[in-house]
Amino acid sequence: MGKKPSTYRPIVIRKLVSLIKSHGFYNDKGTKHGKYARDGDEHKIMIPRGRKTSSGLSQQLCSELIKIHKIPEDDVMRLF
Numbered sequence: 001m002g003k004k005p006s007t008y009r010p011i012v013i014r015k016l017v018s019l020i021k022s023h024g025f026y027n028d029k030g031t032k033h034g035k036y037a038r039d040g041d042e043h044k045i046m047i048p049r050g051r052k053t054s055s056g057l058s059q060q061l062c063s064e065l066i067k068i069h070k071i072p073e074d075d076v077m078r079l080f
Contacts, residue, residue, distance in 0.1 A: 008056075009055055009080055010054060010055055011079045011080070012079075013050060013051060015079050016047060016053070016061070016079060017034070019075060019076070019078075019079060020036055020071075021036075023038070024038045024039070025038045026038070032048070034046070038069070043064075
């Protein structure tokens with residue numbers, strides 16, 4: 001049996017960064033990945049530096065944005 005294909009597509013990094021900044025996140029430095037934090041939120045978002053994410057990473061990031069960071073699903077799905 002093969003792996004089930006992901007229903008998520010790659011996300012353009014600059015669109016993702018724009019979305020999280022509009023929800024109060026700011027760049028908290030980072031080296032190989034951008035590290036984004038938000039005041040009052042103990043969780044940080046790590047975003048790889050590059051142009052696009054893989055489909056697997058986009059699925060993981062979308063899940064985190066919706067469940068952990070409480071960003072509305074409609075906003076997250078506009079990334080695709």
